[in-house]
Amino acid sequence: MLEIWGRPYSSNVIPVIWTANELQLDYQLQLAGGSFGKLDTDEFAKINPNKMIPAIRDGDFPLWESLTIVRYLCSRYGEGTLYPRDLQQRAVAEQWMDWSASIAFPPVIQLFFATVRCQPEDRDPAKIAELRDASVAALRILDAHLAEQAYVAGDHFTMGDIPLGCIAYRFFNIEVERPSLPHVEAWYQRLSARPAYQAHVMRFFGRNPDDWQALEKASAAEGVI
Ligand SMILES: N[C@@H](CCC(=O)N[C@@H](CS)C(=O)NCC(=O)O)C(=O)O
Known part of the structure; x- marks a missing residue:
């Protein structure tokens, strides 16, 4: 097991x-x-x-x-399927996984903490704008890549889409003005049609710490989800 x-x-x-x-x-x-x-x-x-x-x-x-x-x-x-047999396609998937951790995740997760996880009275608009710009600068690189292909490592969904797909859900659900990223948006729509993405990524988006406490209590009562 x-x-x-x-x-x-x-x-x-x-x-x-x-x-x-x-x-x-x-x-x-x-x-x-x-x-x-x-x-x-x-x-x-x-x-x-x-x-x-x-x-x-x-x-x-x-x-x-x-x-x-x-x-x-x-x-x-x-x-x-998720793990491409072709070595170069697999390397491209891994490249974007590593890029997600080193370049895209830090500004997006900090933006998430500066907005969603921060009480409105404590939010710093200048910091939020700076993190939004850093997130957009990273995602523009992904946008240019996705202009050429439907998924991160080619025509099909692979492991390369997974870390970035998690980041995209956070980014597109933070209430902040953002410029259009048409190819990232189209890819995000494709991910949003996947049942496992709906069930396990689009499931949680806490708006304040109390939500998390309530969720933890409910989850604890369930034992194993
Ligand atoms: N680089 C590690 C980071 C792991 C990490 O930071 N985990 C956090 C939660 S996201 C943690 O264990 N925090 C302690 C806790 O949740 O009690 C990974 O990607 O697995």
Whole structure:
């Protein structure tokens, strides 16, 4: 049995859960991190000594780092679909996964924290504009790439779309003025038609810390989602 450890609304956990669902894997979600705790336990130390989520256990094989987990699951369970067989196509998918972590994720997640996760009276318009511009500058690079092809690594959806798809959902749902990014918007619409994206990425968008507390309580009551 595959176990995924984490909170299903945490930005680094969402790509792993989306991947598992795209691959139609049978897995058990172990709620961990935040108020669910468990990161300080001896059991979790054997899975991820960094005490961070996400982490997985595939049988007795533990693995951590979200994008490494996405690559592992796709290579093991999605060869020829999410994990391109063609080496150059696979390299392009990986290139955009690494780019998402190094270039696109930092400004978008900071913009998310400066708006959605910040009480209106504490928001700093100058900081928000700066982060919005940095996010747009990054996404313009993706926009030019997607002008040439439907998905990040070609004509089909692959693992290359997963981290950026998570970022796109955050970016397009933050209430901030933004210029048109027509090719990123068209790709985001294509992702939005995918059932696993709707169910596991478009599911959580907390507007204030109370929402998260309510969600954590509800999730705790459910036990395993
Ligand atoms: N580079 C790591 C970052 C992991 C990370 O920062 N995880 C955060 C949540 S997104 C964490 O474990 N925080 C402690 C907690 O949630 O309790 C990855 O991509 O997996």
